Amino acid sequence: MSKEKEKEEVTKEPSKFDKLKEMWKDKKGRAKIKLCLYLIFFVGVVIFARVLGYQNSKLPHNDNVNNNSFIYTLKDNYEYDINIEKDNNKYNYHGRKLGLNESIKVKDDDKEEYYYVMNNKYYSLDNKGNYILSTSEEVYPYINYKFMDINFIKELIENSIKEENIYKVKLSTLVLNNTSDNYITIEINEDTKTITINYTELFKIDDSSIDKVLVTMTYSNINQILSLEE
Structure with missing residues (x-):
C-alpha cells in the first residue's frame, strides 16, 4: 500500500x-x-x-478687554518704570526682568537702593557690594508688590467694567463681603505702553485719611532683554 x-x-x-x-x-x-x-x-x-x-x-473672556493689548505680551522679559504716588510722597522703581531673575533700583527722594531677584528670592545690595538675602516687604514697603504685579493687573482687568478708555473694578469684586459701589480705575495707553491704576478707594478701606494712591507703570524693551546689566 x-x-x-x-x-x-x-x-x-x-x-x-x-x-x-x-x-x-x-x-x-x-x-x-x-x-x-x-x-x-x-x-x-x-x-x-x-x-x-x-x-x-485662556484669553480674557470679558468682551471689553482688548486681547491685542501690549499687557498680554508681558511674560518674563521686559524693562519697566513704576511710579508710586501715595498722598504727597513719591517713589520710583526701575527694573529689568529676564526669566526668573530681575534687577531693581528703588529711588526714594535722594536715596537709591539696589536689589536683585533670583528664583523668586530677593537680595539687597549692601555698602560693601554684597547682595544679602532680603524680603519683598523690604523692597516694597510703600505698597504691596501684588498691586504692581502684571498678572494681578490682568486679573483685575478681566473682572472690570469698561467705560470709554477706563477699566473700573468695584470694591465688592476686590474685597470679600464689601458692598460699596466705589471702585478702582485702570487706564491703559497702548502707545506709551503705560498702565495707570488709581487704588485710592481700596486703600481708604483701611485708612480713611488717605487722599491718593496712584501707581503708574511704563514698560519698554519687551522680549528684547538679553542681560540685566544696564
Whole structure:
C-alpha cells in the first residue's frame, strides 16, 4: 500500500490594502469605507474644535478687554518704570526682568537702593557690594508688590467694567463681603505702553485719611532683554 504525501497549499495572506480594494469593488463594502472616513473626519473636527476652544478659554473672556493689548505680551522679559504716588510722597522703581531673575533700583527722594531677584528670592545690595538675602516687604514697603504685579493687573482687568478708555473694578469684586459701589480705575495707553491704576478707594478701606494712591507703570524693551546689566 503506497503512501501518498499530501501537498500543503501555501496561500499568501492578503494585505489590508488588498482587502480594502476588494471591499471597494462591492457596493456595501464601499459604503462601509465611506462611513468610516466620515466618522474619522467628524472626530477630527470635534478634537480640533475642543483644542481651539481650550486655547481661546485662556484669553480674557470679558468682551471689553482688548486681547491685542501690549499687557498680554508681558511674560518674563521686559524693562519697566513704576511710579508710586501715595498722598504727597513719591517713589520710583526701575527694573529689568529676564526669566526668573530681575534687577531693581528703588529711588526714594535722594536715596537709591539696589536689589536683585533670583528664583523668586530677593537680595539687597549692601555698602560693601554684597547682595544679602532680603524680603519683598523690604523692597516694597510703600505698597504691596501684588498691586504692581502684571498678572494681578490682568486679573483685575478681566473682572472690570469698561467705560470709554477706563477699566473700573468695584470694591465688592476686590474685597470679600464689601458692598460699596466705589471702585478702582485702570487706564491703559497702548502707545506709551503705560498702565495707570488709581487704588485710592481700596486703600481708604483701611485708612480713611488717605487722599491718593496712584501707581503708574511704563514698560519698554519687551522680549528684547538679553542681560540685566544696564
